Amino acid sequence: MSEATLTETSIPQKRLVVTEIPGPRSREIHERRRAVVPPGVHSVLPVYVERAHDSILVDADGNHIVDVCGGIGVTTIGHTDDAVVAAATAQLNKVTHTLFTMTPYEPYVQVAEHLAQHVPGSTAEAPYKTLLMNSGAEAVENGVKIARKHTGRPGVAVLEHAYHGRTMLTSSMNFKGAPYAQGYGPRAGDIYKAPNSYPLHDGLSGAEAAKRTIAYLEKTAGAEDLACLVVEPIQGEGGFIVPAEGYLPALAEWCRANGIVFIADEVQAGMARTGTVFSIEQFGVEPDIVLSAKGIAGGLPLAGITGRAEIMDKSQPGGLGGTFGGNPVSCAAAVAVFEQIGEQNLLAEAKRIEATFGGGLRELAAKHPAIAEVRGKGAMLAIEVVQPGTLEPDADLVARVIQEAAQRGVLLLSSGVYNQAIRFLPSLKMSDELIADVLLVLDEAFTAATA
Numbered sequence: 448m449s450e451a452t453l454t455e456t457s458i459p460q461k462r463l464v465v466t467e468i469p470g471p472r473s474r475e476i477h478e479r480r481r482a483v484v485p486p487g488v489h490s491v492l493p494v495y496v497e498r499a500h501d502s503i504l505v506d507a508d509g510n511h512i513v514d515v516c517g518g519i520g521v522t523t524i525g526h527t528d529d530a531v532v533a534a535a536t537a538q539l540n541k542v543t544h545t546l547f548t549m550t551p552y553e554p555y556v557q558v559a560e561h562l563a564q565h566v567p568g569s570t571a572e573a574p575y576k577t578l579l580m581n582s583g584a585e586a587v588e589n590g591v592k593i594a595r596k597h598t599g600r601p602g603v604a605v606l607e608h609a610y611h612g613r614t615m616l617t618s619s620m621n622f623k624g625a626p627y628a629q630g631y632g633p634r635a636g637d638i639y640k641a642p643n644s645y646p647l648h649d650g651l652s653g654a655e656a657a658k659r660t661i662a663y664l665e666k667t668a669g670a671e672d673l674a675c676l677v678v679e680p681i682q683g684e685g686g687f688i689v690p691a692e693g694y695l696p697a698l699a700e701w702c703r704a705n706g707i708v709f710i711a712d713e714v715q716a717g718m719a720r721t722g723t724v725f726s727i728e729q730f731g732v733e734p735d736i737v738l739s740a741k742g743i744a745g746g747l748p749l750a751g752i753t754g755r756a757e758i759m760d761k762s763q764p765g766g767l768g769g770t771f772g773g774n775p776v777s778c779a780a781a782v783a784v785f786e787q788i789g790e791q792n793l794l795a796e797a798k799r800i801e802a803t804f805g806g807g808l809r810e811l812a813a814k815h816p817a818i819a820e821v822r823g824k825g826a827m828l829a830i831e832v833v834q835p836g837t838l839e840p841d842a843d844l845v846a847r848v849i850q851e852a853a854q855r856g857v858l859l860l861s862s863g864v865y866n867q868a869i870r871f872l873p874s875l876k877m878s879d880e881l882i883a884d885v886l887l888v889l890d891e892a893f894t895a896a897t898a
């Protein structure tokens with residue numbers, strides 16, 4: 448029996464609360480942390496995790512917490528997936544670093560091949576090409592860089608409610624200045640934040656919303672000054688906002704007509720999360736560049752910038768890269784993730800979760816008037832929480848529900864510019880039984896928080 452199998456059998460996929468949360472041991476480590484880690488690095492729930500498998504986190508006090516966040520959509524394939532651990536371990540024992548821009552290695556090429564196979568628009572005759580980096584923000588930075596090089600234009604268009612990272616450029620691209628950019632200025636220039644499609648609030652059809660977005664960009668930036676439009680097909684930090692039908696195709700068509708590079712930021716929604724390898728497949732758009740990170744390597748740091756060859760090929764040798772970009776261990780893990788998507792039928796699993804988890808959330812919405820909407824695709828689901836009878840966000844209630852759930856051993860996370868949503872990013876392998884338990888806790892948490 449392999450080590451990995453032992454890990455699995457040693458962590459039953461069940462909730463178990465043995466102390467208050469956080470417990471005494473976590474609180475003790477937290478005190479030490481406060482002395483040496485700055486408060487700008489915040490933790491949503493300071494339970495200190497010692498082990499994890501699939502959907503369960505085991506903390507320093509022995510609590511088994513159901514993880515419905517997956518490190519924000521990273522452990523899409525579950526924590527310590529056996530095949531991912533085996534692939535990464537095997538690679539660790541071979542070579543851990545050479546620097547791809549010094550002496551390359553095959554796993555990097557394999558990841559690029561897998562991405563070329565799966566990104567919509569890429570074909571066997573004209574495959575998309577991939578640059579690998581470490582993080583989502585780096586993927587966005589490089590996507591913008593590559594689009595600027597290709598077009599010779601400066602402008603970057605993004606959408607309201609968007610989130611693209613916390614580096615200097617990406618924090619300027621986020622819709623939410625507080626807390627991501629506040630006090631860290633000057634912010635990067637030539638960024639245009641256009642209205643998005645947010646069906647619950649704007650009531651617009653996809654065509655109407657696209658018209659509004661395009662009109663805004665033509666007036667403020669001018670199409671000929673734009674290098675790229677960066678969009679999350681389903682907005683992540685913004686609250687899992689699914690755009691109205693036809694919105695994304697209309698934007699893509701406008702980009703094509705105006706020589707603007709259409710960049711799909713799939714950092715949160717990609718890698719099988721929504722029931723297709725990339726979420727944009729469900730909107731019928733072939734983006735010029737696709738950005739991957741979070742779930743791509745099952746918990747190891749890796750990010751991909753995958754684009755049309757004529758765009759990717761514009762950069763001069765040495766113009767792209769970075770010391771750790773495309774680390775061999777991360778690449779080996781990513782290859783395993785791609786293989787396991789097929790082996791473990793993870794696209795179908797995402798659809799199963801959409802049906803069972805989504806169905807359960809709709810039952811809760813019928814019972815709790817504070818839930819205005821259940822939305823999302825696959826295993827990327829959210830509820831919007833409002834003051835009943837209005838569309839006013841109720842961030843306090845969101846915080847109380849999350850707190851009540853945490854006390855019961857379920858890890859949830861808010862989302863949205865106004866913290867108006869609770870998002871669910873379960874492992875694609877979370878069983879219906881465990882989902883039923885999470886829904887039960889959520890029901891209790893809503894009841895307790897609204898009492």
Ligand SMILES: *Cc1c(COP(=O)(O)O)cnc(C)c1O
Binds near residue numbers: 582587610679
């Ligand atoms: C998380 C996220 C990023 C940033 O990724 P990091 O790895 O945290 O730098 C960028 N875009 C989207 C859509 C994200 O969800």
